[in-house]
Amino acid sequence: MTHTNMKLEQALEIQALVDGQLEAVRKPEVQRLIQEDVAAAALALELSALHTVVRTHESALTVPESREFYWSQIQRRIVAGDAVATRKRDSGTILGWIRWLAPALGVAAMVVVISRALIGPVGGPVASADVLTFRSDIDRVTIHWIN
Amino acid sequence: MEILYRLLPLRFALLGLVAFLSNSVAADELKLNALLVWGTNELKPEGKDFKPLPEELRNGLRPLRWKNYYVVKTEGVVASKKVNKVVLSERCTLTVQKVAPNQVETQLFNPLSPTPNKPVFGQRLDFKDGHRHAIAGDSKDNWDDAWAVYLVPAE
Numbered sequence: 523m524t525h526t527n528m529k530l531e532q533a534l535e536i537q538a539l540v541d542g543q544l545e546a547v548r549k550p551e552v553q554r555l556i557q558e559d560v561a562a563a564a565l566a567l568e569l570s571a572l573h574t575v576v577r578t579h580e581s582a583l584t585v586p587e588s589r590e591f592y593w594s595q596i597q598r599r600i601v602a603g604d605a606v607a608t609r610k611r612d613s614g615t616i617l618g619w620i621r622w623l624a625p626a627l628g629v630a631a632m633v634v635v636i637s638r639a640l641i642g643p644v645g646g647p648v649a650s651a652d653v654l655t656f657r658s659d660i661d662r663v664t665i666h667w668i669n
Numbered sequence: 670m671e672i673l674y675r676l677l678p679l680r681f682a683l684l685g686l687v688a689f690l691s692n693s694v695a696a697d698e699l700k701l702n703a704l705l706v707w708g709t710n711e712l713k714p715e716g717k718d719f720k721p722l723p724e725e726l727r728n729g730l731r732p733l734r735w736k737n738y739y740v741v742k743t744e745g746v747v748a749s750k751k752v753n754k755v756v757l758s759e760r761c762t763l764t765v766q767k768v769a770p771n772q773v774e775t776q777l778f779n780p781l782s783p784t785p786n787k788p789v790f791g792q793r794l795d796f797k798d799g800h801r802h803a804i805a806g807d808s809k810d811n812w813d814d815a816w817a818v819y820l821v822p823a824e
Contacts, residue, residue: 653790656732662799663729668790668806 528561536562540569698749699767699796700823705742705757708735708805708815726819730803735815745823748773760809763818771797777804777818796822 535552538544544552555562652669706722708730713719719739722730727738746755748765755763762778777790794802805817 653792658729658732661729661731663726663801663803664794665730665732666790666792666802666804667733668804 528559528565532562533565536566537569540566540573697767698747699771699773701746701748701765701773701796702819702821702823703744703746703755703757703763704740704817704819704821705744705761706730706803706805706817706819707739707741707808708733708737708817709739709811710736710813712737713739722819726801726821729801730805730817733805733815733817738817757818761816761818768793771795773820775802775804775820794820796820 532552532555535544535548536556539549539552539556556566557563654667654669655664656667657664704722704726707719717739719741721727722738722740730738742757744755744757744763746753746763746765748767750767752764752766755765757763760779760781762780764776764778766774768774773794773796775790775792775794776788778785778787779789782789789806790804796802799822801822802820803817804820805815808814808816
């Protein structure tokens with residue numbers, strides 16, 4: 523049987539009604555459709571018959587293991603999944619630190635290199651931080667101005 | 670006479686050793702002239718025997734704004750392995766210590782300051798190829814004047 527004149531949404535709603543999944547709000551309208559439209563009625567009948575057949579002849583699936591074994595396996599999988607998630611979170615934390623530290627270390631390295639380049643040719647530690655230095659290679663002199 | 674000939678190599682060896690030792694001592698020392706300089710826009714005060722700073726040294730102070738620079742005092746100081754001190758004025762004491770080839774740890778103290786043992790300046794200065802250093806600041810005695818300690822390697 524074909525239902526070419528019916529919209530797909532209507533067909534799905536009829537199927538949902540047969541399966542008992544249709545929203546209560548939509549039920550009156552879909553039932554009215556089935557009563558008024560032949561194609562809709564035919565589809566509903568067909569789906570109901572199929573539903574009955576499946577329900578009647580459906581073979582029950584049984585788990586070969588005992589109930590306790592079955593649930594213990596599920597529990598093991600859940601615990602294992604938690605452990606993996608924790609490891610991922612830990613490694614994520616380490617990676618996060620590295621992401622934060624990498625630029626800071628880069629800046630620190632640059633500061634060390636620049637300070638060595640600036641201080642290196644002139645001299646070592648500065649006793650007072652308020653010393654400005656001006657170097658002239660032409661005059662062969664370095665002025666250290668104390669503020 | 671023969672014995673003198675026999676000792677000739679020994680005498681050369683001793684001579685070489687003396688030369689080597691004297692050279693080592695010289696290498697461990699750096700002779701410096703420390704000039705206490707007064708920078709001012711005023712003329713030289715009456716009755717003071719201040720000499721103008723030599724032009725070559727004065728050119729090195731071009732970044733500073735003062736018109737006249739006078740040498741108040743000149744002291745020779747030897748930078749060696751031990752700390753050597755020289756008093757340039759009642760407010761200015763200089764210490765030098767050679768810590769590496771051409772490198773002199775230099776400190777300036779103001780004995781009249783509330784913290785006379787704390788250096789107002791302290792740096793390792795490089796005197797390679799005759800490089801000079803001028804440590805300068807505003808004068809505490811005369812407003813708008815400046816002082817400088819010019820450290821010049823002795824010829």
